[in-house]
Amino acid sequence: MAELFFDGDLSILRDLTIAVIGYGNQGSVQARILRENGLEVIVGNRMDEYWKRAEKDGFKVYEISEAVRRADAALLLVPDEVAPDVYYGKMDEEIRKKKFFILDFASGYNITYGLIKPAANTDVIMVAPRMFAWGILERHKQGLGYPVLIGVAQNVSGKAWDYALAISRGIGAIGLPGGIALKSSFEEEAFLDLLSEHTYIPLLIASIMAYFEVATKVYGASPEAAILELYASGELAEQAKAMAEEGLIEQLKHHSRTSQYGQLTRIRRYYEMIRDIVESEAEEIWSGEFAREFAEEKLSGMIMMNRLKEVLGSSDLVKVEKRLLETLKRGKLD
Numbered sequence: 001m002a003e004l005f006f007d008g009d010l011s012i013l014r015d016l017t018i019a020v021i022g023y024g025n026q027g028s029v030q031a032r033i034l035r036e037n038g039l040e041v042i043v044g045n046r047m048d049e050y051w052k053r054a055e056k057d058g059f060k061v062y063e064i065s066e067a068v069r070r071a072d073a074a075l076l077l078v079p080d081e082v083a084p085d086v087y088y089g090k091m092d093e094e095i096r097k098k099k100f101f102i103l104d105f106a107s108g109y110n111i112t113y114g115l116i117k118p119a120a121n122t123d124v125i126m127v128a129p130r131m132f133a134w135g136i137l138e139r140h141k142q143g144l145g146y147p148v149l150i151g152v153a154q155n156v157s158g159k160a161w162d163y164a165l166a167i168s169r170g171i172g173a174i175g176l177p178g179g180i181a182l183k184s185s186f187e188e189e190a191f192l193d194l195l196s197e198h199t200y201i202p203l204l205i206a207s208i209m210a211y212f213e214v215a216t217k218v219y220g221a222s223p224e225a226a227i228l229e230l231y232a233s234g235e236l237a238e239q240a241k242a243m244a245e246e247g248l249i250e251q252l253k254h255h256s257r258t259s260q261y262g263q264l265t266r267i268r269r270y271y272e273m274i275r276d277i278v279e280s281e282a283e284e285i286w287s288g289e290f291a292r293e294f295a296e297e298k299l300s301g302m303i304m305m306n307r308l309k310e311v312l313g314s315s316d317l318v319k320v321e322k323r324l325l326e327t328l329k330r331g332k333l334d
């Protein structure tokens, strides 16, 4: 059983100034909850809309290097692909001037693949929420915690795990019902996160697309009915919720016997095929091949990603879906 923690000691952060770098999805939510928990929080951002939003929310906002200069700890909450530029452009120099610093990441990617190599004076910790920012906020409003994976890459102070737990508590993950911190590592977090992004999520979307094509083009089914059946009715989301709450196989009890029989026999049919795909994707992630591929894509200005978005985003499925979702929102036909 993995090591689980349900609370942390916030008092070790009490005399520190914490800079939240990046006031986006995670940054805006984590900063607000840290402040609610009585900690001193400042925000570091470029001067633009996010800066103004942080000011409106009552934070002192500084240019990133100035925020780091004023802080004892920083939560680096910018997108993973820009974090190395932000770190080396605006943070590293300031951090090296200090006696000691605490640097927190919400994902393991940049440390795992050596894209950020923090200074030797720094405790390097990870508190990675297993939840979208809006989900964190929703649960926080209800007085609930949420799961995080925690890790330590450098433990200069000898207290890095305590800092990771304190930040987990500070951002409302633990110390509340439903909250757990699972002892993990930067490498494990990056691996698991990428593996789900490269396997079951694209496999689900690919099978939705293949289903749509076959059902509508080969068998003449109504495109709208197909999309409703696939995901627009919200049944898929309900099934995912039941999986989380009741278990992967246990949730099948909510389905008819025809459905249960069909699902169980087809899981067996597909399993070996899919397992081979998962194995080869895992190998690409583990060996760093994917990180190299993505670094090249980033250098190209994300050509492949933008092209694929354009091609898939203008498919027949998306055109029908757009009409259907608009109609469903209006609650009536055109």
Ligand code: NDP
Pocket (backbone or CB within 6 Å): 021, 022, 023, 024, 025, 026, 027, 045, 046, 048, 049, 050, 051, 076, 077, 078, 079, 080, 082, 086, 105, 106, 107, 128, 129, 130, 131, 132, 133, 134
């Ligand atoms: P966002 O995309 O919401 O981050 C936006 C922030 O990053 C803004 O403050 C933006 O400021 C800043 N930013 C973007 N580009 C640059 C740049 N080139 N230079 C300086 N600042 C920049 O990020 P998320 O909150 O989604 O992700 C933050 C971290 O949290 C990541 O490590 C991610 O993996 C992790 N995470 C995210 C989850 C989520 O719910 N999204 C869930 C769990 C973990 P501006 O553009 O104004 O400069």
